[in-house]
Amino acid sequence: MTSLAPPAARVNASTGAGGRSGVGWMALPALLMFAAFGLVPLVGVLLLTFTTWDGIGVIHPSGLTSWRAELSDPGLLHALWVTFEIMAISWLVQTPISILIGVFLAAFKKYRGLLAVLYFLPLLLSSAAISITFKALLDPNFGVGEGLGISILKQDWLGDPKLAVGVLIFVVSWQYIPFHSLIYQGAVRQIPADMYEAAEIDGAGRVRQFFSITLPQIRYTIITSSTLMVVGSLTFFDLIYVLTGGGPGDATRALALEMYQQGFMANRMGLASVIAMILVLVGLLLAQLLRRLGGRGDESMMEGA
Amino acid sequence: MSQPALSRRNFLGLAVGTAGAAALAACGTSGPSGAGGSKGTASYWSLSGPPGQPIRQAAVDRFNKANPSTKIGATFFQNDAYKQKIKTALGAGQGPTMIWGWGGGGLKAYVDANQVVDLTDWLGQNAAVKQKILPSSFGAATVGGKVYALPIETVQPIVLFYNKKVFDAVGVQPPQSYGDILALIPKFNAKGIAPFSLGGQSRWTNMMWLEFLLDRQAGPDVFNNVFAGTPNAWSDPSVLEMLTKVQNLVKMNAFVKGFSSITADSNADQALLYTGKAAMMVHGSWSYGIQQANGGDFVKSGGLGWMNFPGIDGGKGDPTDTVGNPGQYLSISSKASAADQAVAKKFFSTTLVDDAEKAGWVKSGGVPVLNDSASLFVGDDAQYLKDMSAIASGAKVFAQSWDQALSPTVAETLLDNIAKLFQLQISPQQWIDSMNGVIGQ
Numbered sequence: 001m002t003s004l005a006p007p008a009a010r011v012n013a014s015t016g017a018g019g020r021s022g023v024g025w026m027a028l029p030a031l032l033m034f035a036a037f038g039l040v041p042l043v044g045v046l047l048l049t050f051t052t053w054d055g056i057g058v059i060h061p062s063g064l065t066s067w068r069a070e071l072s073d074p075g076l077l078h079a080l081w082v083t084f085e086i087m088a089i090s091w092l093v094q095t096p097i098s099i100l101i102g103v104f105l106a107a108f109k110k111y112r113g114l115l116a117v118l119y120f121l122p123l124l125l126s127s128a129a130i131s132i133t134f135k136a137l138l139d140p141n142f143g144v145g146e147g148l149g150i151s152i153l154k155q156d157w158l159g160d161p162k163l164a165v166g167v168l169i170f171v172v173s174w175q176y177i178p179f180h181s182l183i184y185q186g187a188v189r190q191i192p193a194d195m196y197e198a199a200e201i202d203g204a205g206r207v208r209q210f211f212s213i214t215l216p217q218i219r220y221t222i223i224t225s226s227t228l229m230v231v232g233s234l235t236f237f238d239l240i241y242v243l244t245g246g247g248p249g250d251a252t253r254a255l256a257l258e259m260y261q262q263g264f265m266a267n268r269m270g271l272a273s274v275i276a277m278i279l280v281l282v283g284l285l286l287a288q289l290l291r292r293l294g295g296r297g298d299e300s301m302m303e304g305a
Numbered sequence: 306m307s308q309p310a311l312s313r314r315n316f317l318g319l320a321v322g323t324a325g326a327a328a329l330a331a332c333g334t335s336g337p338s339g340a341g342g343s344k345g346t347a348s349y350w351s352l353s354g355p356p357g358q359p360i361r362q363a364a365v366d367r368f369n370k371a372n373p374s375t376k377i378g379a380t381f382f383q384n385d386a387y388k389q390k391i392k393t394a395l396g397a398g399q400g401p402t403m404i405w406g407w408g409g410g411g412l413k414a415y416v417d418a419n420q421v422v423d424l425t426d427w428l429g430q431n432a433a434v435k436q437k438i439l440p441s442s443f444g445a446a447t448v449g450g451k452v453y454a455l456p457i458e459t460v461q462p463i464v465l466f467y468n469k470k471v472f473d474a475v476g477v478q479p480p481q482s483y484g485d486i487l488a489l490i491p492k493f494n495a496k497g498i499a500p501f502s503l504g505g506q507s508r509w510t511n512m513m514w515l516e517f518l519l520d521r522q523a524g525p526d527v528f529n530n531v532f533a534g535t536p537n538a539w540s541d542p543s544v545l546e547m548l549t550k551v552q553n554l555v556k557m558n559a560f561v562k563g564f565s566s567i568t569a570d571s572n573a574d575q576a577l578l579y580t581g582k583a584a585m586m587v588h589g590s591w592s593y594g595i596q597q598a599n600g601g602d603f604v605k606s607g608g609l610g611w612m613n614f615p616g617i618d619g620g621k622g623d624p625t626d627t628v629g630n631p632g633q634y635l636s637i638s639s640k641a642s643a644a645d646q647a648v649a650k651k652f653f654s655t656t657l658v659d660d661a662e663k664a665g666w667v668k669s670g671g672v673p674v675l676n677d678s679a680s681l682f683v684g685d686d687a688q689y690l691k692d693m694s695a696i697a698s699g700a701k702v703f704a705q706s707w708d709q710a711l712s713p714t715v716a717e718t719l720l721d722n723i724a725k726l727f728q729l730q731i732s733p734q735q736w737i738d739s740m741n742g743v744i745g746q
Contacts, residue, residue, distance in 0.1 A: 054714075056396045057418030139573060140563025141582055158566030159505075161728075245506050248565035249728035250721070264389045266717035267414065 042280065048273035055269050066270030076275070078250060079258035086254060087233040090169045094229060095222070098177050102184025103214060120178045127175065131242035134171050158244050161251035168240060168252055172233070180225045187221035188214060223294040230290065231283050255279055346376050347641070347648040348401035350391060353381035356594045356669035357458070363665060368656040375648045384570065395420050402641040403649050408445030408454055408634040409709040410716060416448045421636040425451045427650060437658045442632035442674045445705045455653050456632035459671030460697045463513050463629040466592060467585040467610045468578055471498055475584070479610060483521065483617040490559045493584045499561035502583035504574035506566055508720040509708050511727050513587050513628070514554070516707055517614040518547045521622040525702045532710055534745030539737045548726060548733030555727055565728060572599060579603040587614065589629055590693050594670040605685065613696050627700040630709070632674040672697060718743045
């Protein structure tokens, strides 16, 4: 998640340095870390985009050759499209479900505590382990459909382009909904209870309370969670690599995968670096866009409380 | 309490030290399945997993035992992980003394980057070593007339495997020609058996079909032109014919349902054959060992049949031709110290060409790259070994697999386009245009 680091660290640095109480130096360790592991590699990659390198030999400076070659490659546009497709659909699937589960779990009830533990289990597994498991379950000939004899599960899950994208989004959601539910659970618990009491006295039902109080109150959390989802989905790699390898054909070849294939399979580090820069730019843009969507940022969430 | 209690300070020091050591160890060995962790003078990286890993380890152990003053340390990686790891390590100057590979285009990339030692003179001085190895295996070790690697391990032609039990049950005979194959496809499909198993997600599995169909159609010249970098070499009409044949096979449901999501690494494609869900499979000769290990008594009970890929009626290619791996290849890093290189050369000239090495590979069901192995072909696998050896030595042309012969850049484009071809995502003409675009790169 390297593309996530720049905006976050920049916010840290500016608030730290801007502090009038002379605690700016406190940001120094973070700044150094960011420079060493964020900026330096970024500059390195930027320099690599102006070269031709096969990864093992001598690095030849070649001006804009790599940029021209990559930007005129139809594979780039396709990879961008696949990335946005996965990003948009997985956001649309994850957000409502996460909010509902978060709200549900926010109530202090014992059985819900138990459920919460169960819901969070997928968070404990690594993407690679999840992918290998799902790959085995969805095997067209030896998978769960064949094993249980359930005909509706006997689909070519990862071999059909549309189904493969669907499966990817399902697995992503399965893995990350617990995480986002956790965030929403925390946000909902911070809403003052007297708001709901007042609404109840005014005669508002459950649904009305949800739309008029809960949703507006967790507005910033939605922005945070969406930023994590959107920017995070740019870097999905292990999951896709293990599940489909970008296939069938190139149906699930997202940007991160395209970068890996150009760089480490085809030995074209220049082109791979161009894709890396595009990933960084897209990530920064999206993070900024979502920040803007969050509103002015100076109004209080407690207005009217 | 005779033992002094561990003081808090000592305990903390120990804990921190252990954690640090663990962290360092984790950094150092991210990926490889550590082989005893022995750190030797000369390092040797190769592939993990049976049947190869135990034989490779045995060779290293044999050498270390015979040469107590020097040591070789072996590290094994999974196939796909290794391909990336070795490139990254060489690029960073952290490569091993001995570099295991497939020869061909990959080796040429190392040669172009001055990463490997020229062995031509050394082999000239050690003619005895050279004479122990099959001459046809040196082709893929040679770049620009110079030899940069020692052929080791086994010769692996790609063959057509079939399940005899399935053939008997359906009441059909093994194919003698491509026409027979086409006739068999609907018969198996009618019985709900997939005609061919295929691990299509691995892509090189699909490629084997193109290699055979093109050779049987037009002989070896077309690909030789591609290999030589002749502009528009893919535009030969026989390529269009071959690609059309491939897409027709896909349209006839010749390949198992869901083939594009099956990987060869998981051996699911072999499982389809020995479980009788598929009738035939085009695969490397190493598949025999896997089916023997995983298929219960399938191989032992005579269920597995094999043959060279049949000819196409009216095709110009010689049906004795084959394609595959003419050997595996071991190079010496030019970045290694003179002492380490000497250890590696000693390993090359003694252990890797000795009788124990030969016997080890034969026992695993492989045909060694070493001469005079025929006398070792005894026991259950004798017939298979004899047949593979006959295919390998009887072939007029033993072509190297395309993705190994070509440079990594072209190979990636090739595999990418092959995957799309099997997906019917691109037309044969688009395939040709796209491949002509990267010729000679």
